[in-house]
Amino acid sequence: MPIKSLDAFATERRLFKPQALSGLNGSILGIDADHYLSVISALAATYPPVVTGGSSLPPKVRDVLVRDLATLKSHKITPYFVFRGLPAASANPHLFKQYDLQHAEMRSQRRQAAWNQYEAASTEAEHATLAAFHDSGLNPVTTSAAVFRTITGLLAENNVEYSVAPYYAWAQLAYLLSTERIDAVLGPSELLLAPHVDKILVTMDDKNASVLHKKALLQELGGLTNELFVEVALAAGCDLTGNYTFPPFEHPINVMGQPTTPIRTAADSLAQYPSIYTAVATYGADQGIFAARFRRAFAAFKFCPVLHADGHVGPLPNTGDVPNDSHDFLGQRLPDELIYYQNAGLIGPDLLTMIVSGFAAEEAGLDGDADIEYRTLVKKLPDTYSKCLNLITQSLHRYYHYKKYNIVYFWQPETENPLNSQFQPALYVGLNWKTDKLEGLATKPVSAVNVSSVLDLISSSSADWKKASLTPSHTVLLSTNTQILANTILRLLQLEGYIDPKTHSLTKWGEVLQAFGNEPMALPILSLLRNKLLDNKPLTPQSVNAFAPSPSPLLLKVAGFVNSTSGTYRGRFSRQALAMSSIAATQTRATRWLLESTLFSLLSFAADKGRDASVYELGRALPFNTLPSSITGNVIDQLLRGAALGDVAKVCYHGESATKIVTEQLDQFKTAWKSLFAAVEKAHKLDLVSADVHKQFVDANDVCKNKL
Structure with a gap:
């Protein structure tokens, strides 16, 4: 966030000066991700019909980001995004309450009121109610925390480099500018606090950037x-x-x-x-x-820590030694190695924040806590979070082994529920995957390593290979990205019960997962199925009129996992679709956390990974890096209610490509549903799901064939 009132002061004194982007031709532009998101979100807010996309990243914000990346490329400017890292205690002395949980219940009530107003509005009046969503905190993109993995996934798709700062992104950018690793910065006015930063870019369009010079600002403030x-x-x-x-x-x-x-x-x-x-x-x-x-x-x-070129974490050069009581103004310090992995994208700042703060906080879903199923899922998350804590803290100082961790729910913001971070023996002891012999997978790039390819490796490997993998050599250290990611996924699947730890063969659920095929959502959605949260029953409302009935709740639930990024959605939003989107996003995030924790544990005990560019390549290759949106769910909901595809296209999208976009979304959903249905058929044959659940899937499959 910028220095309070400085932008208003600079605007009043006409201190923002235009500068042609052509003047930055051939340069590297460092961009503060939080500042940039706040700017483009404000721009997106000028388009009321598309303010709320129902996902962690509204479609209009995504469109502006893609457009700006194309603009920078046309001017031969190389963008380098830096994301905010851990929260500092100076900004919030009560770091453990950083999520403002005392207002969580109020926000939930406001969301419900906003939905009631939106659903009661006519088509002509509905846009006026969208502001209520922002007032209720439904989808404001003001920080990178909520959209971190969505944004990083989008940047990776566009071959844009990024990193995560130890604490403040603007401090890391100031260091990069001082060491001439970047040539200019686009970010908040806090950048001007650094002695060597003379000017900053605040905003940009397709031709010019708005620039603020420190010398002129200090002169206007009285020299x-x-x-x-x-x-x-x-x-x-x-x-x-x-x-x-x-x-x-x-x-x-x-x-x-x-x-x-x-x-x-x-x-x-x-x-x-x-x-x-x-x-x-x-x-x-x-x-x-x-x-x-x-x-x-x-x-x-x-003394704000930044990541230096040699890999150590410390204050800016020529600052002096950090005092011993730095935990009072920065918070509990983590090892440089862990901060480096955060910088490379191997582990997210949200997971590490739980380590340093000592608690996890679960906010209400996008539907305003209208369904009971979301609460049911959230109550099951402590098992996953406890595994994450144990896998990470075993490599840290003994203090973190015995530190108390809690989870706080939005409907009980004052009640702290304990998380168990101690397992006897520690989880990593039983995760014995450390094989450098990966058969045909060994020669493939790390981008080819995913859950499906690892399952194929297990099912096609010989008994001798599996026997050898049960007793790994202590002298072998994994080094290549392919080896590290493959063994991480193997450990994750064993941890989740898809691989038998005694035989290294697929369990029955492992066979079901393999039948699912190469679908990114396979692991998260099967977790819901195993927890009995995936069926053809409608979401249980907290109130009588919370949801309009759907012809097939199961199809709508599955659509919540299908991530669509094509076009700018302009149609109405289904409250039930957003409810399922929240469930899908929460489960996907939990799966990603467990993957990151497993990866860190492996890097600590079984790998020899240097600090080079390949570490960042590994970070970009990790699965589950994008949270699902509700856009496909909104489209499928309208089609299930009998609307023609052409009519849905006209209402939801503008332009000649509208029909093509909806057709692609429908095809993407059908492919995902076909894979899931095949997996459920396999589970039914193996007696893993009841006849009643299987029949619900068969009925939903008939609806899919007849209505879609």
Whole structure:
């Protein structure tokens, strides 16, 4: 987030200057992902019909991102995105409450009210109700946390490099600029706090960028030095202080009796005080609360860790040694190795945040907590989270072994439910996959390694190979990306019960998974089936009128796992489709977390992986990197209700390609359904699902044939 009120001040003083993108021809442009997302989300909000896409990344936001990437490419500018990493304690002294859970129940109620208003509106009036979704927090893309894997997946598709900062993305960009690894930066005004950053790009279009020069800004603020500018920014409110403003500057009035900006008032106060800290320290109305926050924020700025070129994590050069009490203003520190893996995309900041904060938080679904099934799924997640904690913490300091971890649910925000991170023996002890002999898979690139190819390896391998894999050599260390990813997936499948740990053969559920074929959603959706959350019964509403009945709830549930990214969706949204989208996204995220934890455990105990470009290649090859959206579910819902394909295309998409887009979505869904139905048939033959569940799938298959 930018320094509070600085943008308004700079706009008033006309400090934003246009610069032609052609002037950056041949350069590398570092981009703060959070800042960029906030900018393009504001742009997307000017198109009311497409504000809410029902997915973690609204279609309009995706369109703007793809367009901007094409613009940069046309100007021969190489973008390099940097994502925010771990949260810093300076911004939130109560780091364990960073998700603002005290308002979680209120947000859920607002979402339900927004849905009731939206569903009651006519076609002409529905667009006016979309603002209520944003007020309820239904789909605001203001930070990269909610859309991290969706964005990184999209960047990987477009061959755009990215990384994750240890803490603040703008701090990492400032370091990259100082070491000349990038030539320019597009990001928030916090970048100007760094002494060596002279100017920043704030926004861009197809021809120009809006540039803010530090020299002009400091001159307008009364000729501030960089040191005083840092204090002014902290008092005005910025990322480092959690956007809190020094109370006397919150609603300032100038000498003419007119409202002014906090940053202007903070700068003017230097006429009365030798420094901003003097004003903060002598303010006693809040019992020194802001003064303590100010000190923590200043220390976090001075010693903010960045990932250096040699792989170590530390403050900017020439800063000095980090004090021993850095946990007071940064939070609990993790090993450099783990931060490096986060930077490369091998493990997400959301999972590591659970490690350092000590708790996981589950928010309400996109339907506003209208269905009971979502709560049922969320209650089953602690088993997965406990496995993740055990796999990761076994490689960390003993403190993390015995640290208390909790999960908090949105419907009980004040109740902390314990997570069990201790297993006897530790999980990694029983995961004995460490084979460098991968038969035909060994010669394939890492991009060819997935759940399906690993299952084929198991089923086609000889008994001698399986016997040898049961007793791995302690002298063998995995080194290639193909070896590492294949063994990670093997361990994951064993952990989830698809591979027998005693024989290294497929279990019955492993045979079902293999029958599913090469579908990205196979593992997450089978997890729902095994947990008895995938059937042809409608979602159980929390209220009588929560959902309109669907001709086939099962087909709609499966559609929630099919991720469609074609075109900009402009149709109405099905509350039930978004409910299933939330379930699908939550289960997919949990599967990804377990994969990342298994990978880190393997890298810690069974691999020899250097720090080079191949690590980033491995990060981009990991499966489950994109959360499903509800777009396909909305389309399938309308088709199931009897709407003609051509009519759905006209309503949901604009342009000549509308029919093609809907046809592709339908074909994609049918392919996924065919694979799932084959897997359920296999499960029925192996007596893994009841006759009643099998009949529900048969009935849904008939509906699919007749209506789709």
